[in-house]
Amino acid sequence: QKEVEQNSGPLSVPEGAIASLNCTYSDRGSQSFFWYRQYSGKSPELIMFIYSNGDKEDGRFTAQLNKASQYVSLLIRDSQPSDAATYLCAVKLNSGNTPLVFGKGTRLSVIA
């Protein structure tokens, strides 16, 4: 059973603070890791992906991957009210053609 676990939240952070969203996965064969953002009533949209251990930065977003601990995280620096959404972690078993397995998401609230 391939599982992706996330804390459902809500995670509340003050505006301007760093939001840290965490995800664990069960399948050690997982190769690719994705973070999607979903605003209320909208569809998921890709924020970033990571394949290798370590950090990957894109603007205010940083993805962190630790394959040994089966752990992936998303940091959002200088959190803005527009960041308030549900963040979905998704995992793909290999680099080929398998579908993404999604966690249930963490709801982020940014307090002005």
Add this chain to the structure above:
Amino acid sequence: DAGVIQSPRHEVTEMGQEVTLRCKPISGHDYLFWYRQTMMRGLELLIYFNNNVPIDDSGMPEDRFSAKMPNASFSTLKIQPSEPRDSAVYFCASRETGETQYFGPGTRLLVL
């Protein structure tokens, strides 16, 4: 490109009725996915196609659910007969082999 297109965007029907959801993937994408999203279960993969061929339908909850992809630009998900527990948001997504997965806007289904 217009992105993944889904119709209808909202559907309200009565228990026992047939429901047909439609999806047009992004041109050139060879993978198409049908997901269902509920608060309780999150985003669940129902079925996916590669080059119009169903690859894995193990997520289809019951025989009441069926999906087809008659050509590269069109897919349907049918529920017959529908039940109140089928109420959810149904997303279609597509991607090229090994590339980013894009979601459509979803169909919000309410079965009374």
